[in-house]
Amino acid sequence: MKILHVADTHLGFSAYRKLTEDGMNQREIDVYDAFKQCVDYAVKSKPDLMLHAGDLFDSVRPTNRAITVAIQQILRLSKEKIPFVVISGNHETPKLKETGNIFNIFEHLDHVYPIYNNCYETIPFEIDNKKITIHAIPQCQTKKDFNDNLEKVKIDSSSDFNIFMVHGAVTGIKEFKMNEFNELFIPTNALSNDFDYVALGHYHKYTKLQENAFYSGSAESLTFSDAGDKKGFIELELDKKIKHDFIEISTRPMIDASPIDCPNLTIEEIVRNIKETIRKIEPKDKIFRIRLENIPSHIYRGIDFNQIRELSKGAVHFEIKSDVIKEGELRMSENYKIESIASEFEKYLKKQKIPDKEVLLKLGLDYIQRVESKDEGK
Ligand SMILES: [Mn+2]
Structure with missing residues (x-):
């Protein structure tokens, strides 16, 4: 069974002043092209499932062009009968429920499963006589809603495969933060080893977090913190053994x-x-x-x-x-004061991992005192 995991396509993102010959923002077009390459691969390789782990769009109110590109590309998947499951991320989810979610437009497309209703949902599929359950949590209105949803997640033991999709910053030894105001945090223990796979979105660098959990990374480089990273998505082979491959797409250097x-x-x-x-x-x-x-x-x-x-x-x-x-400015943090040489030496010595500190301290202080008294003309 073959599955593609893509995330953070940020359709509608634009940057810099460079325009295309048609007068469109070059980076906006680059971002569309990156998503198109992911869909091209899907149409060609015909996976059993395609997962999008959030931030399909760059904003709550995407432009007509961004919406058109999304619909055009997703329709290509739909025509091929490739089920496309997409959860909303922090970029496209409105802070106020009344605003309404752009993912509504996908509700009536065949084989498209948008998840954006602030709650944990499961979608069962039957593929090659195997039962596979997708567990998905979209971006939530509040941290509490999100944490409550995480609590509810439960493996379906009657399924041959269980896959979890979630968008946010996993916290643990390292934090996979984007420093965005509405980002949600996923404690490492939420990524249970019982899942066959966890498809994460939000962090823009392709990252393997644990044997079964991956960030696919963004499809294009959006800021200089992405510079030099490979961009693409993950291809997953679910069988008795699970195999993942990173499929690199061609993006602007x-x-x-x-x-x-x-x-x-x-x-x-x-x-x-x-x-x-x-x-x-x-x-x-x-x-x-x-x-x-x-x-x-x-x-x-x-x-x-x-x-x-x-x-x-x-x-x-x-x-x-x-x-x-600026001229005359000292490159030192304001609250840093140099104390006497003796106490600076003492502080320095404390931080070192060496034996005989006591002896060294006594000797050092003695030398410093001798030099200082010489300076004072004693
Ligand atoms: Mn995000």
Whole structure:
């Protein structure tokens, strides 16, 4: 039995100023294209099921174009009779129930199962004489609703396979947060090992959380924190043994070049460094960022940015992010005070993992005292 797991397609997302020949936002089109590639793969490989783990749309009120693309692509799946289960994520779920959920438009499409009603739902399928139950929790109105739903989730022991779909930040050793205001948190213990598979959405990097739980990641890179990541979806083979493959799609290269540390460089050195970085990137049709760290403001003002812009002309987007130090400003956090050398030494020593600290402390303090009394002319 073959299943595809996709998430975070963010249809309707747009960014930067670059337009296509038809005057549309290039990134918006890129995002549509990424989703289309996922559907192309499905139409070609004919999985038994396709799961979308939330954030199909980028917003609560998608544009007509975003809605049209979603319908067009989902209809292609529907025509192939590929069941498509989609849960709403934090991006498309309205904060107020009265607003109404855009997923309503999918209610009357054959083989499409939108889950967006604030509650835990199960959908049973019968595929190749096997019973498979999808357990799905959409984005909820409140954290309490969400947690109550998580409590209710229960494996169907009469099913051959149980799959859980949920959208949110799993918390545990590492937190898979996106730092968005309405994100929901999934405790690791909610991802029971009894599930044959857990299809997660929300975190944009493809991640294996545990043997049976995966984030497929977003279908396109949306911010520079996604830069350099592979984008795509997961293909799952459910049999006695479960096999997962990450299917990479082709997306526009997004590059976050390693930062240039500037405080001890001249204008010429910095410009040379930037030019070299741009040359290596080969800007045409790409998105990239160069970061200038700790650059003194007088040096920053001396850089000819027009010349740099000229070199990056073919790029879909480029930016230089500068962390400028104002003259006379100390690069130290405000509440950090240097104490006497003796007490700084004592603090330093405490943090070290070495034997004989007592002896070293006594010796060190003794030397410091000797030097300090010399300075004072004693
Ligand atoms: Mn999300």
